[in-house]
Amino acid sequence: MSADVDLWAVPLAVFAGAIRAGSPFLFVSLGECLTERGGRINLGLEGALVMGAMSAYGGAVLSGSPWLGLLAAIVAGGLLGLLHGLICSLPRVNDIAVGIGLMLLGIGLAFFLGKPFIQPRAPGLPAFELGAWSSNPLVREALRINVLFPLGLAACALMHLALTRTRWGLALRCVGDSQDTARALGLPILRLRLSATALGGALAGIGGASLSLFYPGSWNEGLSSGQGLMAVALVVFARWQPWRCLYAALLFGGAGALGPALQAAGVTGAYHLFNAAPYVLTLALMAFASERTGAPGELRLSR
Amino acid sequence: MAALELEVVDLGKRFGDFVALQGVSTKVAAGSFHALLGENGAGKSTLVKCIVGYQMPDEGAILVDRREREIRHPADADALGLGMVYQHFTLAPGLSVLENLVLARPRLPAVLDWAAERARLEAFLDTAPLHVPLDAPVATLAAGQKQKAEILKQLYLDRRFLILDEPTSVLTPQEADEVLGLLHGLTRAGRLSVLMISHKFREVEAFCDEVTVLRRGRYVGRGGVAELGRERMAALMMGSEALPEPPARAARVPGVTRLRVADLAVHDDKGVAAVAGMGFDVRAGEIVGLAGVSGNGQRELVEALLGQRAVAAGVLEVDGAAYRGSRAEIDRAGLASLPEEPLKNACVPQMSVADNLALRSFDRPPQTRLGWLRRGTIRARGRELIAAFQVRTPGPDAPIAALSGGNVQRAVLARELAQPRALLIVANPVFGLDFASAAAIHQRLMAARNAGAAVLLVSEDLDEILALADRVLVISGGRIVHETTPAAADRHTLGRHMAAH
Numbered sequence: 001m002s003a004d005v006d007l008w009a010v011p012l013a014v015f016a017g018a019i020r021a022g023s024p025f026l027f028v029s030l031g032e033c034l035t036e037r038g039g040r041i042n043l044g045l046e047g048a049l050v051m052g053a054m055s056a057y058g059g060a061v062l063s064g065s066p067w068l069g070l071l072a073a074i075v076a077g078g079l080l081g082l083l084h085g086l087i088c089s090l091p092r093v094n095d096i097a098v099g100i101g102l103m104l105l106g107i108g109l110a111f112f113l114g115k116p117f118i119q120p121r122a123p124g125l126p127a128f129e130l131g132a133w134s135s136n137p138l139v140r141e142a143l144r145i146n147v148l149f150p151l152g153l154a155a156c157a158l159m160h161l162a163l164t165r166t167r168w169g170l171a172l173r174c175v176g177d178s179q180d181t182a183r184a185l186g187l188p189i190l191r192l193r194l195s196a197t198a199l200g201g202a203l204a205g206i207g208g209a210s211l212s213l214f215y216p217g218s219w220n221e222g223l224s225s226g227q228g229l230m231a232v233a234l235v236v237f238a239r240w241q242p243w244r245c246l247y248a249a250l251l252f253g254g255a256g257a258l259g260p261a262l263q264a265a266g267v268t269g270a271y272h273l274f275n276a277a278p279y280v281l282t283l284a285l286m287a288f289a290s291e292r293t294g295a296p297g298e299l300r301l302s303r
Numbered sequence: 304m305a306a307l308e309l310e311v312v313d314l315g316k317r318f319g320d321f322v323a324l325q326g327v328s329t330k331v332a333a334g335s336f337h338a339l340l341g342e343n344g345a346g347k348s349t350l351v352k353c354i355v356g357y358q359m360p361d362e363g364a365i366l367v368d369r370r371e372r373e374i375r376h377p378a379d380a381d382a383l384g385l386g387m388v389y390q391h392f393t394l395a396p397g398l399s400v401l402e403n404l405v406l407a408r409p410r411l412p413a414v415l416d417w418a419a420e421r422a423r424l425e426a427f428l429d430t431a432p433l434h435v436p437l438d439a440p441v442a443t444l445a446a447g448q449k450q451k452a453e454i455l456k457q458l459y460l461d462r463r464f465l466i467l468d469e470p471t472s473v474l475t476p477q478e479a480d481e482v483l484g485l486l487h488g489l490t491r492a493g494r495l496s497v498l499m500i501s502h503k504f505r506e507v508e509a510f511c512d513e514v515t516v517l518r519r520g521r522y523v524g525r526g527g528v529a530e531l532g533r534e535r536m537a538a539l540m541m542g543s544e545a546l547p548e549p550p551a552r553a554a555r556v557p558g559v560t561r562l563r564v565a566d567l568a569v570h571d572d573k574g575v576a577a578v579a580g581m582g583f584d585v586r587a588g589e590i591v592g593l594a595g596v597s598g599n600g601q602r603e604l605v606e607a608l609l610g611q612r613a614v615a616a617g618v619l620e621v622d623g624a625a626y627r628g629s630r631a632e633i634d635r636a637g638l639a640s641l642p643e644e645p646l647k648n649a650c651v652p653q654m655s656v657a658d659n660l661a662l663r664s665f666d667r668p669p670q671t672r673l674g675w676l677r678r679g680t681i682r683a684r685g686r687e688l689i690a691a692f693q694v695r696t697p698g699p700d701a702p703i704a705a706l707s708g709g710n711v712q713r714a715v716l717a718r719e720l721a722q723p724r725a726l727l728i729v730a731n732p733v734f735g736l737d738f739a740s741a742a743a744i745h746q747r748l749m750a751a752r753n754a755g756a757a758v759l760l761v762s763e764d765l766d767e768i769l770a771l772a773d774r775v776l777v778i779s780g781g782r783i784v785h786e787t788t789p790a791a792a793d794r795h796t797l798g799r800h801m802a803a804h
Contacts (some may be wrong), residue, residue: 177397184393
């Protein structure tokens with residue numbers, strides 16, 4: 001391979017990575033976004049993500065259908081999200097602490113229940129081969145768009161519409177912005193929050209499914225690299241807007257693909273440094289984008 | 304839609320052994336503007352909470368348009384057309400006015416048609432006497448606009464009887480007159496009856512038809528505002544307690560400059576300039592009153608003066624030396640402070656009253672010996688101060704958070720004035736206190752001034768400033784925009800400067 005082909009491959013790989021590795025970021029950040037619009041922070045989405053990955057893989061192995069696996073991930077993530085909402089509705093419960101507890105519970109439960117699924121191969125989710133016209137394998141690989149990505153776009157659009165154009169969304173934003181106002185209006189605060197945290201958990205579960213059923217497309221204990229936790233930073237960066245979650249997820253996915261892409265192109269020095277790109281990006285975003293405009297008013301550290 | 308008549312008969316409410324209301328009867332005629340007066344703890348809040356369904360009375364009846372009604376829940380009050388505007392705002396700050404109003408309306412469809420909602424609201428606004436920008440997030444509105452939006456929301460919900468809980472505490476006199484004038488117009492048009500909790504006689508006299516006075520949970524009197532007059536209303540509120548003497552101001556010429564502020568800039572929590580180009584002096588033996596509407600930089604200024612907030616730029620000097628609020632500098636300056644919300648800003652809430660009283664001096668003899676705290680001495684000194692300043696507490700070991708607001712204020716004042724001080728910085732020192740406590744604190748401030756202390760009094764209560772200050776400064780938009788003396792000041796001019804940015 002000549003040098004110019006190598007360099008041309010890097011942006012292509014980053015583009016491919018943005019979509020491939022961005023999908024789990026997209027779902028879990030949408031989940032966190034929805035949860036936080038209701039006034040709660042759920043750090044347990046990392047647990048929901050890992051549990052979703054395991055459930056999806058196990059479900060697909062057992063049933064032979066990746067779609068049933070996806071459904072299992074939605075249910076598992078949704079249940080963990082619901083649990084978070086229920087525990088946090090108790091008086092004097094801190095949602096950050098509960099989130100960390102649920103994260104550990106979700107991960108532990110997934111490792112425990114997932115032991116038998118490390119060996120078998122599960123049928124993966126299909127992908128759209130948009131690059132079939134090209135003879136270049138790199139192009140074909142980059143344009144292999146997994147089926148969950150358009151689903152994520154749809155989820156983005158739906159969430160945007162739900163938040164701005166429905167009674168449920170307006171009421172949820174009110175609950176997340178000022179609980180006192182919501183109480184004065186007689187809104188069903190608990191029900192609204194539970195629906196948001198459960199849906200948020202389900203979205204994180206789909207994020208997990210995209211890890212185990214598409215990319216990297218296997219189940220093992222090192223599958224997640226903290227996407228569920230980084231989602232919290234992503235949502236701050238996205239100013240709690242679903243569409244901006246999409247851009248942020250693509251940015252993070254692309255950053256994650258930078259290391260492997262450079263390695264494939266022959267730039268082997270500082271490989272681990274480039275691999276750390278998403279984490280460096282997280283830190284940088286938290287340091288420079290910490291202005292809190294657009295933040296739901298009920299989000300706070302102590303409760 | 305016609306205004307409602309409301310009558311309460313023999314209303315009673317207890318909380319455990321505490322009688323909050325007993326045998327209270329009164330009537331608000333349809334289309335009238337009625338004031339509810341009383342000192343702190345007189346039962347005003349309990350009465351209106353019973354009317355709007357936040358609490359259930361234990362005895363008595365509520366009649367709306369002469370029919371007895373059971374109001375068990377705020378929704379029941381809604382259905383009858385009774386509404387309430389709270390002292391703190393109840394609009395979601397992150398949503399726009401339009402979103403807040405739409406969310407409040409009954410029978411909202413599951414999928415929103417914003418074009419139709421906007422058209423509907425604009426049609427309503429054409430008939431409403433007050434206007435607010437619809438699309439701005441509520442958090443960006445000025446206090447007066449928020450208050451108007453709250454009232455607009457009540458009118459949009461077809462309320463025909465409105466309860467206002469100290470509605471003007473966050474408004475400039477002009478804004479207050481505008482809002483109350485609009486409501487007054489609605490009562491004259493027969494669309495609305497209003498029951499307003501207030502402690503501002505000026506507003507009661509200007510806008511109200513009748514008053515009901517409560518004292519210690521009981522009805523003590525009722526009548527036309529004009530017939531009763533200010534003296535009689537105050538006498539009813541106070542009962543047999545003697546009206547405290549107004550503080551005596553000793554004639555004296557101000558001495559040396561103690562506190563000097565020049566070109567001061569201070570940022571708020573978001574890093575935006577809250578105070579910019581601020582300059583003033585406070586000299587020995589004078590009270591400088593800093594008047595202004597809340598949120599114009601007073602909080603940030605006081606925090607900077609007390610060392611709680613960094614100074615971004617400018618000069619801050621005490622006795623001619625740079626001052627940044629370190630403990631050594633505070634001691635050298637002889638500074639005492641009573642910030643607003645003292646429980647939050649000047650106390651450690653879960654520590655005992657005695658420990659809080661010792662915060663300024665705990666690490667010095669006699670309270671400390673050889674680096675060890677002497678608990679017995681700290682408690683004994685706490686007892687002395689509690690007695691001297693009449694702090695009502697279960698004992699020196701009770702956590703200070705368990706005390707009522709007025710007693711926290713007294714405790715902090717006891718700590719701060721335990722020894723003579725040269726410089727006092729106080730912010731809203733009597734906010735929420737009854738007449739007697741307020742008068743006692745005013746006496747102490749005046750006594751400190753008479754003894755030669757320099758006093759900076761930051762207050763949102765113009766009456767307090769006009770009564771105590773030797774000089775009046777007006778703060779607006781984070782700078783001093785006007786200076787006068789109480790003798791030369793008139794409310795209208797002051798209000799105009801308070802509103803100017």
